[in-house]
Amino acid sequence: MESKILGYIDGRLKEGERREIEKHLAGCAACRLRVNEFRAVSGLLDELPVIEPSPEFDLRVHARVAAEPVKRDWWAAFLPAPRVAFAAAMLLLASVWIGRYSNPSQPQIAQEDIPVLENYDVISNFDPLTELPQPVEVDDAGQQQNSQNPTM
């Protein structure tokens, strides 16, 4: 009865429970009295007036909400802004594309196409090198000397 008496007064009981309580009340004067007293208490609680929030209430709430710091995700500190990230991604994509498609590969050169250097005259004729002038040496005083034909 204790757990259902308020539900009975409020009309929150299921139909079966309500019938069960009414059956009990019909034969129990103490419970009938208790139900009537609780109904009276409930009626007294209805007498308290409702107050209205002050006219400044909404303004104060909105002001406090506006003063809230903008919340940033912890990861946001490490992540670039979306536009920057997009631009960087596009740049990377473009670099890869250019590197792959716009740089033509070097043509393969067949071994037989390489000219043989020994066929050039300038390499095969060493005569001009036999008459080279003697090397010039510089002494400690800074004067030039011929190492094989000293003049002093």
Add this chain to the structure above:
Amino acid sequence: MARSDVQLMLDVKAGDEQSFALLLHRYRSPLVNFLYRMVRNREQAEDLAQEVFLRVYRAREEYVPSAKFTTWLFRIATNLALNSVRDTHYQRMEISLDAPVTVDAEEGEEKTLDVAEKHPNIEQHLVEETRKKMIRHAIEKLPEKQRAAVLLHKYQELDYGEIAKILHCSESALKSLLFRAYETLRVELAPLVAQQGKL
């Protein structure tokens, strides 16, 4: 068709500030009244109600509609109220028939009135005021958790399941809590209950 509380809260989560204003408009009065009856101080009640809305706003990004919005809202409010009641002792106005009558905060401005001018039947007015005082004091004297249960059950008309979640107890424990609260009120308000019975 009006959007549900949950839909409004999801819209707030998506960044719609207007939906927050609608929730504020919808629940400002119930919250302020609930908190006022818990802490018995109007200014304190409004401060706490502001704090409730602020916490709702702060939690918008993590909001998941796993329970009714009112359950969540009044759970925040109840926790704040219970902490406030435990931490602070509030001054309470007493009626003194020797002093000029002051209109109670619940009826509007707190100012001294010449009652005879405003109320031709001063005796009837005083009887009504005394009656309201008795009811308020009876609620005030309830243990905090019983008081919260009565207020949520009687004035917010939340169902037992919701109130049980708000007060972190089982439904059967809540029904027992409410029964004990009504028993206390019945005893405290015995003279008025007897009058009601005669009506």
